[in-house]
Amino acid sequence: MRRESAKPSVPASSVPAVAQAPPASPSAASDDDDDESEEEYSNRNVQAVVLGDEYEFDAWYDCPVLYELVPDFHVGHMIDYLFVCNRCFKHSIAGYTMAAHLIACKGTFETPGQLVYQNNQYSIRMVDGAAYKLFCQCLCIFAKLFLDTKSILFAVDRFEFYVAFHHTAPNVEQAVGFFSKEKISFDEYNLACILVFPPFQHLGIGHLLIDFSYQLSILDGVLGSPERPLSERGRATYLRYWAASIVRAITPLVTSGRQPRAMTPFALSIDDISRATGIRQDDVIDALRSMDALVKLTSTVTPAKDGLDALNAAAQDDGSWAISSPALDRWSASHAQQLAWMMWIDINSIML
Template sequence: MNDQHNYDTNGIDDDGERDGETETETEKDLYGILDKRNIEKVVLGDHEFDTWYGNAVYFLKNEPQELAFKFMNKDVRSRNNLKKFLEFDSSHKYWLSKLYVCDSCFKYTDDELDCLKHRSMCKYKIKLPGRTVYKDDSKKISIRKVKGKRHKLFCQNLCLFAKMFLNNKSVFFSLDHYDFYMMYGDCNETNKISTNDTQKSNYLIPKGFFSRELLSWDNNNLACILIFPPFQRQKLGQLLISFSYELSRFESLISGPEHPLSEFGEIGYLNYWSKYLAREFLEGSLANSTEQDIKLKENDNINDITQVITLEEISIKTGFRIDDILMALEYMGCLAEKKNRNIYKDYELKNQNDIQNNEKLSSLSSDSYDVVLLKGKIQEWASTRDISRSIIKENLLLY
């Protein structure tokens, strides 16, 4: 089977749109929206694993038995039959048992041999897309910036693949205004080209990515993020999240991810925010308490509060949005409301507008203390976790 036909088309023209199709409202409602998994398994390089969500975009509209790229140069509009689609869907648990995906460029097929042949000669196996923006030689990890406008087909196929693991993924083809930050790592595996021949490979493969919208009204630094299933539980997600904030700090932006977060995304971000805040309060830019100050827990005198700090100050020092800071502090269990006059407080979180410039702590009345941050709780939370940095700033190549 011709490799060019199978991999370089995928039903997408040079402008990132599918050829020769006019969508009715009914087709729009069905196409790309599924409430079940329609592909049972994915074979990404030498890794085989289950999908998490359905993806109808790989297939012809209302033709779930056919991958769309095979009919790019054919007029198939007359084949779009809703009744036929419903009959097929009701009688088949999965539209496709296995989808074979190149682990260098994400081009896909339902034919294992075609995929093996393509992988042996894929151009992205030798020349990676984009440019390096982070490189850690000790961990053999790098991050490359890939422009959606310049590498359209690569990014389109990446988004199609990601849809099977991101339930809210909805942008696949119009990617000119997105940058993709690809995480690459070593591949030291045996690739079976045929039953009688094996080829030892040592090349870089993508292990995850995050996308970033170039024109974001909310200054989001991340649109979606995914570590591919075979490479999860290696703290790679924390590294990508950390890198997204380094980009924002490099641009002097207070930023964060696009909301709402997915269930797994929220877990990842809460861990990152909490560890970063704990590190800053205990040993970083927000840590100005001595050992004696920490022992103030034994003192009930409200006038002995060691420091007043605003949410805006925390936001400026960390680069986090205020709402995200509050989510993390609540997650750590270190926030408390004042219930009486004799409550221990290390820090008070107040709106900047309520504090006049150069106003001293002693001039604030006790009634103004509403929410406090308990530093002892931060220490307790951090004592059971590794809060070390996940990114090495010296490895950044942002210039």
Template sequence: MKESDYDYYVHWEKFDRRLDCWISHENLRLLNNEPNDEYPIIKNTEDNYDSDHEHAGIDKEYLREHEENTKLKTINQIKFGKYLIDTWYFSPYPKEYQNIDILYICEFCLSFFKENVELVRHTEICEIRHPPGNEIYRNEKISIFEIDGNYFRIYCENLCFLSKLFLDHKTLKHRVNLFLFYVITEFDEYGYHITGYFSKEKYSKNNVSCILTLPQHQKKGYGKFLINFSYFLSQTEKRTGTPERPLSDLGAASYMAYWYETLLKVLINYEKLSIQELSEITSIETYDIVACLEEKEIIKSMANGETVYYINPKHMKFILEKLKHKNSDLCRNKLHWVSYDYYLALYE
């Protein structure tokens, strides 16, 4: 075969792997491999990652093996409901569903097919119109379902396969029966359409293990809503929570934005408040509070050794603008939920 008969997989240096793509030979241009003398070459001498870095807490050997095994996207797009979506990363669907251009997925039961005709045939007999499990929250056109991976294994495994297409370092090595899944949907006369979800491990102090807003529903506020809801459940349980590390670049930015807004809304109403009291009010872990306030330069150390909150005009302008908008707080009387009984572990 000639070179022109091949497609080429391209990774852009210094950019996230979600931008990787296949291109034809005619779109390739050979460049000189010599480095450009105009720009210095910077070498990393050591890996100093903080706890929120995308690779923090991941064993280097595992990371190397993971990146090697997931180097290539083997599914280019998915057909999901009325959307045709470009994928970002490799997902370990069964072997017979790899190396295809489009994977066809039922948006209600998450069954997947290689051909559109199979999906069409499936939709004619599929009676499912909402996620399994319990509907625990409904407000206007949004519903949230709690799904126990122990009772709905196939659905939860398919949800993990789907989310892995858009999350780089999500691992599927743990059994889904160890997790609870909270799926957010938009509902209309046709059914309940998935927009995103988060999961949490049943026996962990973390209130989120994995979180995703599907690409076609991003920029609608669902990511913030899911983060808010995870802390809403933590407040109901009267405990603090934090997301499992590592966080992706998008996840870290979303959490920092949520913490910043939530903490400012509380701080402007108090003249004196300790970090511990702030944690009890918001259910945000103390180390996340400190990290956020330091990042935003809200904590200041005085000459006498005391630490104070300093909310400058920029912070005030930000929070006053947020308070002008429609109240996005969750309604407690719309939540119908009982927290997981951790003693059930003996029987699962």
């Protein structure tokens, strides 16, 4: 079996659950940039997970429901290995039982849900929690091993699950992560929980899933946002996504080789940026501030004098503001490598 890193680094947030390396508490995030944690996380009841017949990696968090689901497993005990099917996500503590199941499942399993997106490497399927209840419950129990705050394991009926698959060969696919969202969200949240499975992190899959959630909001004609509250690391993940989306939407980065050229000036409003990206106005403002690109205008700081671009920031109630093009240039240059490999969803390719 391939032994993967026991403590992968994953940014995360708080009530959208998003995986991250212990000890920080996850909830809505991605899987791409944070440094690996060297601390062991002791509050868990499973030592390691074996996914399919190829991947073995450490569990991160306790999954109390296993005490009820696994025979002769009691509070205080530790399971050395939990074997999980990489197709249907059913589990067993017996390797021989799972070996037999994998053979049977390979011949009978049909990938659930509706294909809603596909590129040359990945596809995304929408799985209705009510229509495929057992699959989604098993997926949630598996996810609980990596999401400290995940609480919904069985009441999956009101959620849609968007599961990402990596196509390793013709007609061969492997589930690599997912996000869930409520079918009806009165707050218009576009993501409740996200997890990229540990062996498949640092490949940009988390960014792809987050971008897909925003494209769904755009198709629905609303401005989306992840469920609140966000943990510190989850907020950092989304700030990176929002910042990259803003740069991509309003200041296209023209590259010569790997060196970014200067970006053209622009005049726009927060609402313009929000409409172009599908990101809520307050999130746009937070992202611009995180880039040091939102500058308050005063009698001594003016667009003409300081190389700023006019901004009608109606969401600000304490004066006039402007976007600093030099600040956007600096942010883009410092994140050029990340921007180069980020995968983005073409909204016209979504099959809904």
